[in-house]
Amino acid sequence: MGTSARESLVLLGILGAGAGLLVLAPIVRVPYPILLVLGGLALGFVPGIPHVALRPDVVLVAIVPPLLYSSAFFTSLRDLRRNARSLSILAIGLVLATVVVVAAVAHATISGLSWPVCFVLGALVAPTDAVAASAIAERLGIPHRLAAIIEGESLVNDATALVAYRFAVAAVLTGTFSLSHATWRFVVDVLGGVAVGLAVGLVLRQIRRRLNHSPTEIAIALLSGYFAYLPAQALGVSAFLAVVTVGVYVGWYTPELTTVETRLQGDAVWSILTFLLNALLFGLVGLQLRPILDSLSGRPVGTLIADAAIVSGTVIVTRLALAYPITYVPRMIPRIRAADPPPPWQWPTLVGWTGLRGAITLAAALALPLTTRAGNPFPERDLLIYLAFSVIVATLVLQGLSLPLVIRLLHLEEDGTSAKEETKARWHAAEAALARLEELSGEDWVRDDTAERLRGLYGFRQRRLSARFDAADDGAIEQQSQSYQRLRRELLNAERAAVVELRRQGRINDDVMNRVQRDLDLEDARLDV
Known part of the structure; x- marks a missing residue:
């Protein structure tokens, strides 16, 4: 069997294992990205498994844009505005502080690393990973605003870290560095990335406003991250910020641009795509350990372990130490x-413990040049890649695995903010429906019995929603609703069985069965509201 065929089997195996780990994750209460990395680490040492190279361009251009776009699309613009100060300090101040502290510690403890190389290392390990944060934050069960800060930070801190990375690498290649030029470049990167994202968002908004074809709209949505990333990259501005900007912008206007069918189909497509890309990404990250270790075979194992522990510990401790002044000063x-x-103090403690690194760090490390402009090998390139990977594993595995325990020890739990807002939204939606019903009740085409039935339906829905947060409620309305749900599902199951039996007998074709089954499934899903 050829190498490419074997690599394809490995990738297929990663996706298959990812499906199994997704089922296992809630059972063992471990976020599935961490299980995927652990699975990749284990798979990498299985004899006969071919090395699947993780090319930086594939990660940064092919995999990251749709995942980053999806995270931004489903991020609340209100939360970003509300937490703008905290996010700015985390994305700029904490990232730059991490770069400096890691560089100083590495220069003092790891022999043979020059200052420019140490700053390259600091820039590599400074940004938290948006994909990992999004995949984990939604499963933490913590106060809504705290989760929004953790996820929002990871969406916007790449620009700072990658500007620092770019100038640190340039200093290694040329031997020169200009602070004023780096500051100006950072401003251009940020403003340029946001501008490109807004421009692409405006164009997409106009296009989608004129479309009424679900497959085309969903295809455009899937490609929207690339539409922002590639022009920003070509212009030399922050491609990640461009993707985040277009994601937030389009996400804000999508409710008024799309049909019911597009939203239902789009949600299903995004759910599957993000799972597959996450499985592929984190599984491949885990597979990189063996070739990285092979490249360092001439170095003492004890020294490598000590260096990895020092750098990883510095990254973790720096974030923990600075989380408190960032919050309270x-x-x-x-x-x-x-x-x-x-x-409360528990909030900065958890923010300090959730600095997960991921694919951006590894891709940037693998993208380090092979040689300087003088033609010499890039100093300590293999060691930098190894140390960056060590930080990824330490933060994802050590911090990620311990998050459920840390959350329990800190006595953090969901504050019910989202549930209350959802109930409020549904109550007002029912109120608007009743008001519209009263406006239409005098129309000739509105039957009295139909209007009365709908009035009762929406009235019951409002009473049930109000009872959810009514301390005086005895639960009678909720019990009545649960009884209705159970009975209705029994009837829907009977309907499904009858339709499948008709198809088995050849009395209806598959298209008819699929249409009827889809309607029954939608009714079933509606019962959870």
Whole structure:
């Protein structure tokens, strides 16, 4: 069997294992990206498994844009605005502080690393990973705002880290560095990335407003991340910020641009695509350990372990130590404290413990040049890749696996914010429906019995929603609803069985069965509301 065929089998195996690990994750209470990395690590040492190279261009161009777009698309613009100060400090201040501290510690403890090379290392391990954060934050079961900060930070900190990375690499290649030029480049990167994202978002909004064809709209949505990433990359500005910007922008306007059919189909497609890409990405990350270790076979194992522990520990401790002043120092200003009171100490503790690194760090490390402009090998390139990978494993595995325990020890739990807002939204939607029903009740085409039945339906829905947060409620309405749900599902199951039996007898064709079954499934899904 050829190498490419064997590599294809490995990739297929990763996807298959990913499906199994997705089922296992809630049972063992471990976020599935971490299980995927562990699975990839184990698979990499199985004899006969071919090495599947993780090319930086494949990661950054093919895999990351749709995942980043999906995370941004489903991110709340309101939450980003509300947490703008915290996110800015985390995305700029914490990233730059991490770069400096890691560089200083590496220079002091790892022999043979020059200052420019140490700053390259600091820039590599500074950004948290948006894909890992999104995949894990939604499963943490923590207060809504805290989850929004953790996820939002990872969406916007890549620009800072990659500018630092670019200039640190340039200093290694040329031997020169300009702080003023780096600062100007950072401003251009950020503003340019946002501008490209907004421009692409405006174009997509106009296009989708004129479309009424679900497959085409979904295809455009799947490609939207690339539509922003590639022009931004060509212009030399932050491609990641461009993707995030277009994702947030399109996500805000999508409810008024799409039909019911497009939203239903699109949600299903995105769910499958993000799972497959996550499985592929984190599985491949795990597979990279063996070839990285092979490239360092001439170095003492003890030294490698010590270096990895020092750098990983520095990354973790730096974030933990700075999470508290980042949270509380700005609130020493009375105006800020009055508008946004200080959170409990558990919040910065968890923010400090959720600095997960991932594919962006590894892709940037693998993208390091092979030689300097003088033609010499890039200094300690293999060691930098190894140390970057060590930080990824340490943060994803050590911190990721311990998150459920840390959350329990901190006594953090969901505050019910999202559930309350959802109930509020559904109540007001029912109120709007009743108001519209009253407006239409005098129309000739509206039957009295139909209007009365709908009035009762929406009235019951409002009473049930109100009862969810009514301390005086005795649960009678909820029990009535649960009884209805159970009975209705029994009847829907009977309908499904009858339709399948008709298809088996040859009395209806598959198209008819699929259409009827789809309607029954939609009714079933509606019962959960």
